[in-house]
Amino acid sequence: MDPYNWALAATVVTLLAIATLIGRVLQRQPNLGLNPAAVEAFNGRLRAWWIICCLLPVAFLSRPLTVFVFFGLSFWALREFITLTPTRLSDHRALFWVFFLFAPLQYVLVAYDNYKLYSVFIPVYAFLFIPLRVAIAGDPRRFLERVAKIQSGLLICVYCLSFAPALLYLKSKEGALDPLDQGDTARLLFFFVTMVILSEAVQFAWSRLYGKNIIAPEINSSRTWEGFLGGAATTGLLGMLLGAFAPYHQLWHAGITSMLISVMGFAGAMTMSAIKRDRGVRDYGTLIEGHGGVLDRIDSLCFAAPVFYHFSRRLLDAI
Amino acid sequence: MITETALTLLARFLSGVSVRWVDCQPDTCQRVYFANHTSHIDVILVWSALPHKVRRLTRPVAAKDYWSKGWIRPRLAKVYNAMLIDRKAIKVHQSPVQLMLDQMGHEFSVILFPEGGRQSGERVGEFKSGLYYLAKKRPDLELVPVYLNNMNRVLPRDEYLPVPLLSSCTFGPPMWLEDGEGKNDFLARARDAVMKLSRFDVDEE
Numbered sequence A: 001m002d003p004y005n006w007a008l009a010a011t012v013v014t015l016l017a018i019a020t021l022i023g024r025v026l027q028r029q030p031n032l033g034l035n036p037a038a039v040e041a042f043n044g045r046l047r048a049w050w051i052i053c054c055l056l057p058v059a060f061l062s063r064p065l066t067v068f069v070f071f072g073l074s075f076w077a078l079r080e081f082i083t084l085t086p087t088r089l090s091d092h093r094a095l096f097w098v099f100f101l102f103a104p105l106q107y108v109l110v111a112y113d114n115y116k117l118y119s120v121f122i123p124v125y126a127f128l129f130i131p132l133r134v135a136i137a138g139d140p141r142r143f144l145e146r147v148a149k150i151q152s153g154l155l156i157c158v159y160c161l162s163f164a165p166a167l168l169y170l171k172s173k174e175g176a177l178d179p180l181d182q183g184d185t186a187r188l189l190f191f192f193v194t195m196v197i198l199s200e201a202v203q204f205a206w207s208r209l210y211g212k213n214i215i216a217p218e219i220n221s222s223r224t225w226e227g228f229l230g231g232a233a234t235t236g237l238l239g240m241l242l243g244a245f246a247p248y249h250q251l252w253h254a255g256i257t258s259m260l261i262s263v264m265g266f267a268g269a270m271t272m273s274a275i276k277r278d279r280g281v282r283d284y285g286t287l288i289e290g291h292g293g294v295l296d297r298i299d300s301l302c303f304a305a306p307v308f309y310h311f312s313r314r315l316l317d318a319i
Numbered sequence B: 001m002i003t004e005t006a007l008t009l010l011a012r013f014l015s016g017v018s019v020r021w022v023d024c025q026p027d028t029c030q031r032v033y034f035a036n037h038t039s040h041i042d043v044i045l046v047w048s049a050l051p052h053k054v055r056r057l058t059r060p061v062a063a064k065d066y067w068s069k070g071w072i073r074p075r076l077a078k079v080y081n082a083m084l085i086d087r088k089a090i091k092v093h094q095s096p097v098q099l100m101l102d103q104m105g106h107e108f109s110v111i112l113f114p115e116g117g118r119q120s121g122e123r124v125g126e127f128k129s130g131l132y133y134l135a136k137k138r139p140d141l142e143l144v145p146v147y148l149n150n151m152n153r154v155l156p157r158d159e160y161l162p163v164p165l166l167s168s169c170t171f172g173p174p175m176w177l178e179d180g181e182g183k184n185d186f187l188a189r190a191r192d193a194v195m196k197l198s199r200f201d202v203d204e205e
Helices: A003-028 A036-055 A063-084 A089-111 A115-136 A143-160 A163-169 A182-210 A225-242 A251-279 A294-315 B002-015 B042-049 B072-079 B096-104 B130-137 B183-196
Strands: A214-216 A220-224 B018-021 B031-035 B058-063 B083-085 B109-112 B142-149 B168-171
Touching (some): A036 A294, A063 A089, A063 A143, A089 A163, A143 A294, A182 A225, A182 A251, A220 A251, A225 A251, A251 A294, B031 B042, B031 B130, B042 B109, B042 B142, B130 B183
């Protein structure tokens, strides 16, 4: 295997280990005045990241298998989303097609590298189909609201997340001096996931250390302006450090995309918090009692994936 | 055995069921599990939620007229070792409750749905009197309430295609018929016990 890949794996494991160690230390220090729930949430996220990082090396071996792993994540996240946001019984048929047609087909299109189709499949075709199917079911009550719920679930959990494995299929335009190979794109996906994790950890640290001004206390009481801005800046710097692993041609490309990841990760966390507050719950799932659901873990990944994809595509001059 | 495992896995995947035991533990003693009924696959869920040892001694109660029709239903009933009770031909010495007790003997537990038929919404319907007569004739049986949440959204009444949402199956503390407790009081208490197990409600209505 490429020495690059080994170096990358070693770096990721080291970073995760450091973060885990910090989480453990914070847990053992009750007199630091930290909110135990926030520390627990941080540790919960780390556990999930370990699992995802153990699954990710599959990307170096098989692209379709990686796509399938992400499909599994999407499917589970979507069922958590729809379980928690109430739909009416008359939405049943529409939901059936969402779960068993649109979600799998999106990933099939990604696996066949059909960018032209998968980039519009859900936001155009599925979004036109859903209101029609709900209308045919003949229940006018809260029509727009119900349609919007199903569409949001599909957009966030399936469409957005599918851009993460889509990174694997980026290729250089013809005649490029240094064409992308499979290892390059796998490292790009790895870089993306690592930066999402790091940006969360860094935002958390900034918020804890310097956080004063809470952005929207009604939505999320732990997200502060200091955490957001400091997190974005630090993530950008860390991205430049780790940028050696990503196949970017310029150092600042890694920095700018990392900052974008941080901003979008924040956007995802805030949006999902708002939905949870609306429903009056703390976590999306009860997969493991007291540990929240898949969606609680991958919200920032979902929001960052399409933006990262489009920027990387542009910066790498790829098709 | 293979059919059973396959069906159970399929049902578990589709319903994403999480099983909870509240003030109650799985046990091989003779019990009556009674649950709210909202979906075709309710019985499979409750049954597969039990540990293997308990499951072998537990038989779902099903309506004979419905489950002996066609090709697939009798086979399914056989896989689940269902107790098919004739609810049409009721005679003095052959009441459904008596038939059930005969088949239970001193060995089997049963799963039943005292609402009679499936309900169309989240609501738990009024209980039929069978549970009361069962408790009266066999006061030693533990009556365990079971609450199935969200199953009506996974596979509602009159639908045959499921939506794989997440549901839960909660077992509650056993109850018995009190001395001198009337039929209506008892049935209301039993229904209450089931409804109390609903942790959060999902439907807006």
